[in-house]
Amino acid sequence: MIYGAYGYTGELIAREAVAKGYRPVLAGRDAKKLQPLADELGLPAVAIGLDASETLEHTLRDIQVVIHCAGPFSATAEPMMRACLNTGTHYQDITGEMAVYRMAHGMHDQAESAGVVLCPGTGFDVIPTDCLAAALHKAIPSATHLALGFDSDSALSPGTAKTSIESLGVGGAVRRKGEIEIIGHGELTRQINFGRGEKFAVAIPWGDVATAYYTTGIPNIEVYIPMSPRRAKKLKRLNKFRWLLRMNWMQKWLKKKVDNSVRGPGEQARAEQKTWVWGEVRNDRRGERKIGRVVTANGYDVTVHGTLAVMAFLLNYEGPGGYFTPSKLCGSELVEKLPGSGAIEIGID
CATH class of the missing domain: 3.30.360.10 (Dihydrodipicolinate Reductase; domain 2)
Incomplete structure (x- = not known):
């Protein structure tokens, strides 16, 4: 599921996901903004606010991975993370907000117990x-x-x-x-x-x-x-x-x-x-x-391709739950695999 799919970056991710052959559920608060994109891409859509925790959790029970794109993440990340922990859904987002990383890190033990991966920052940040x-x-x-x-x-x-x-x-x-x-x-x-x-x-x-x-x-x-x-x-x-x-x-x-x-x-x-x-x-x-x-x-292209690369990794993931940075989850070579990226070069300069 892509939550916040009608935002600038969320829409880019949704379009590229379809181009790669995926059929994500599109979600967000505003049905009027959400439905036209879903109709154009031929995808299912769910209009839901993050404050509707019971309905959100009911929706997530059939979702394996959430790509959270709806900021400000300082307000939206925690309710989505907690819903994912309660439903066994892996969580990733495109935030660059330090407070969100610290919060997710603090939820490591809960995520580990739930078998859920929390991996915020799966875009250019970071x-x-x-x-x-x-x-x-x-x-x-x-x-x-x-x-x-x-x-x-x-x-x-x-x-x-x-x-x-x-x-x-x-x-x-x-x-x-x-x-x-x-x-x-x-x-x-x-x-x-x-x-x-x-x-x-x-x-x-x-x-x-x-x-x-x-x-x-x-x-x-x-x-x-x-x-x-x-x-x-x-x-x-x-x-x-x-x-x-x-x-x-x-x-x-x-x-x-x-x-x-x-x-x-x-x-x-x-x-x-x-x-x-x-x-x-x-x-x-x-x-x-x-x-x-x-x-x-x-x-922004790094964010689109990086987010979908992590999503694909999580769809086949069988490891432990917990908080992960992108390189801890997918390896430091992750960036080198993205379209438009070169190799990491290390030297004395």
Whole structure:
């Protein structure tokens, strides 16, 4: 079942699933938005809200895997996860929200007992960086520091834009000595060659601050994206207003602006945009350092193909339940198998 199938990314996943010969059940809250897509694709549809827990669980009893695409995941992930635990249904989603990864990790024992896989983040958030983190950790198993990042020209989808808005009132995030630490926006910067020349980069509160730790156990983790120094200075100024950006009315206002103005990239734009993923792993005590890179397709195409690859894996899965990162579930080679992706390259650079 694809829940949130009429959203930008949910629709892309639904269309590609049909192209691959699958016949998923399409689901979501809004029947008026859902039914036209179901009719066009010739698929069954179920309009259901996540607050209707009994009806949701009744629907899930015949479903083997849920692909959850309806954000904001900070509000929607938990009720869907709990419904899946109660019905023996494997759960995956396309979130990039750190809080969701931490919540799913905290539900590991329940999922293990239920024989259910919880694998949030089966899209661009966080398949490429998670797989690269796993490969880098294999290169230096004693690593104490991990930095990850990516460089892309891709435009934001509405869902990703809203996730970014939620982080504005919180700040940046890194992991230090095994614990997540909130830092100011634009506070941590460095020069990085993501794969197409050295660029100024800024640390962001990306999901790998949580997931890469679950994958590797490395206690110090940072994630970067390229940004102009001028834009980084503007971002830093937002720190004075984080209290305001956390207010519910401000969040609603900013997200409404997204609804009115942000549209996901078209097919041609996605086809022309690659993503350069970079990572650095270190053990300073031993003087060891290695760099890893992998080039992937556009982030939204990675999400579509990555999500369906994990879904196909779960349809034939006979292993234990529990919380998994994508690389822990499917192996670090998962990203290399996706259309448009190259091989992970590890070296000293």
